[in-house]
Amino acid sequence: MTMSFNTLHTPALQTKLPKVGTTIFTVMSTLAAEKNAVNLGQGFPDFNCDPHLVDVVTQAMQQGRNQYPPMAGVAELRHAVATKISTLYGHDYRAADEITITAGATQAILTIILAVVHAADEVIVLEPCYDSYVPNIELAGGVPVRVPLTPGTFRPDFDKIAAAITPKTRALVINSPHNPSGTVWTAAEMLRLQEILAPTNVLLISDEVYEHMVFDGQQHQSAARFAGLAARAFIVSSFGKTYHVTGWKVGYVAAPAPLTAEFRKVHQFNVFTVNTPVQYGLAQYMANPAPYLDLSAFYQRKRDLFRAGLQGTRFKLLPSEGTYFQCVDISEVSNLSEADFCQWLTTEVGVAAIPLSAFYGDGFDQRVVRFCFAKKDETLNLALQRLSLLSIK
Numbered sequence: 061m062t063m064s065f066n067t068l069h070t071p072a073l074q075t076k077l078p079k080v081g082t083t084i085f086t087v088m089s090t091l092a093a094e095k096n097a098v099n100l101g102q103g104f105p106d107f108n109c110d111p112h113l114v115d116v117v118t119q120a121m122q123q124g125r126n127q128y129p130p131m132a133g134v135a136e137l138r139h140a141v142a143t144k145i146s147t148l149y150g151h152d153y154r155a156a157d158e159i160t161i162t163a164g165a166t167q168a169i170l171t172i173i174l175a176v177v178h179a180a181d182e183v184i185v186l187e188p189c190y191d192s193y194v195p196n197i198e199l200a201g202g203v204p205v206r207v208p209l210t211p212g213t214f215r216p217d218f219d220k221i222a223a224a225i226t227p228k229t230r231a232l233v234i235n236s237p238h239n240p241s242g243t244v245w246t247a248a249e250m251l252r253l254q255e256i257l258a259p260t261n262v263l264l265i266s267d268e269v270y271e272h273m274v275f276d277g278q279q280h281q282s283a284a285r286f287a288g289l290a291a292r293a294f295i296v297s298s299f300g301k302t303y304h305v306t307g308w309k310v311g312y313v314a315a316p317a318p319l320t321a322e323f324r325k326v327h328q329f330n331v332f333t334v335n336t337p338v339q340y341g342l343a344q345y346m347a348n349p350a351p352y353l354d355l356s357a358f359y360q361r362k363r364d365l366f367r368a369g370l371q372g373t374r375f376k377l378l379p380s381e382g383t384y385f386q387c388v389d390i391s392e393v394s395n396l397s398e399a400d401f402c403q404w405l406t407t408e409v410g411v412a413a414i415p416l417s418a419f420y421g422d423g424f425d426q427r428v429v430r431f432c433f434a435k436k437d438e439t440l441n442l443a444l445q446r447l448s449l450l451s452i453k
């Protein structure tokens with residue numbers, strides 16, 4: 061008997077993420093490469109990391125640290141992270157059952173959400189926000205609840221946050237220092253959040269990947285500093301951001317033991333473990349706190365160089381209190397939408413930027429675009445030279 065159906069037929073899928081396409085970061089980076097534009101769009105450094113870090117990772121490989129590490133991460137690295145958090149933020153996490161090494165912050169956040177969000181649970185995100193949060197919530201079968209940060213200042217609106225909490229709210233995601241706006245939450249804002257969450261069972265997912273990039277003498281207000289927040293928080297950070305190695309994709313999650321236990325159940329069947337030699341290398345490298353303690357000054361100088369260069373243009377500079385992002389208002393430069401403006405800027409001026417509308421579910425356009433200044437001075441100077449085309453007449 062011959063088979064009557066087509067054996068080469070690829071079954072059609074019902075997408076789990078109907079709204080997800082190619083991200084704006086990929087679109088702008090591709091266009092920037094095509095047009096030979098200076099890419100200040102996607103957030104990554106164009107300079108290398110400390111060669112000593114490469115040495116210690118290489119040594120770990122040469123010493124045969126090349127097989128599976130423990131599921132939660134190499135003990136030395138978990139201890140180094142616990143010591144750092146204790147020293148900087150005054151909260152003691154146990155390396156054994158409260159710290160887990162992850163394949164970057166992105167995997168950490170997805171794994172947290174898969175571990176805690178049940179079908180129809182609500183998760184509050186504050187827009188504009190990092191583009192993985194909402195698809196992560198949807199993959200878990202949860203319902204994203206979008207609360208805007210105050211337009212113009214990007215500060216949290218606590219009345220709106222409090223009003224968004226319902227009996228179905230499982231978690232709230234916060235991000236300080238904030239991508240894309242560069243705002244840094246104050247201690248008063250963290251205390252207000254603590255007060256709002258106190259009578260609830262809402263978990264806090266605190267994305268702190270830019271924790272070591274805070275300017276003008278301000279301090280990073282980790283959720284770990286606030287006992288009432290730490291008790292309900294998953295704190296996420298990324299070695300990629302801190303040590304200029306975004307391509308290594310290694311980060312961590314710190315959370316109270318019962319939360320970590322649930323996190324690890326998903327983590328072990330998600331990535332199981334994270335690459336071994338990088339973990340040993342990072343553990344050794346972290347013995348010296350100088351690289352992360354000096355990072356704010358390193359990026360503040362770049363921020364100041366970039367801002368000074370933009371002073372003579374028609375861009376209106378928004379504050380950049382932390383991160384490696386500088387947002388600008390484009391209304392005096394162009395009538396185009398943010399997205400069209402970024403296309404135009406890349407194609408005609410030769411500098412790529414990211415529209416803030418990309419960080420909103422409804423594409424809200426407030427005439428603001430984001431530049432990344434994690435670049436060599438010569439790259440920033442080249443971009444500034446091109447952007448001087450938009451100078452005040």
Ligand SMILES: Cc1ncc(COP(=O)(O)O)c(C=O)c1O
Binds near residue numbers: 165190269300301
């Ligand atoms: C706010 C925020 N969270 C998480 C990440 C992802 O970090 P990682 O590269 O460690 O996955 C980024 C990277 O751009 C980010 O900006």
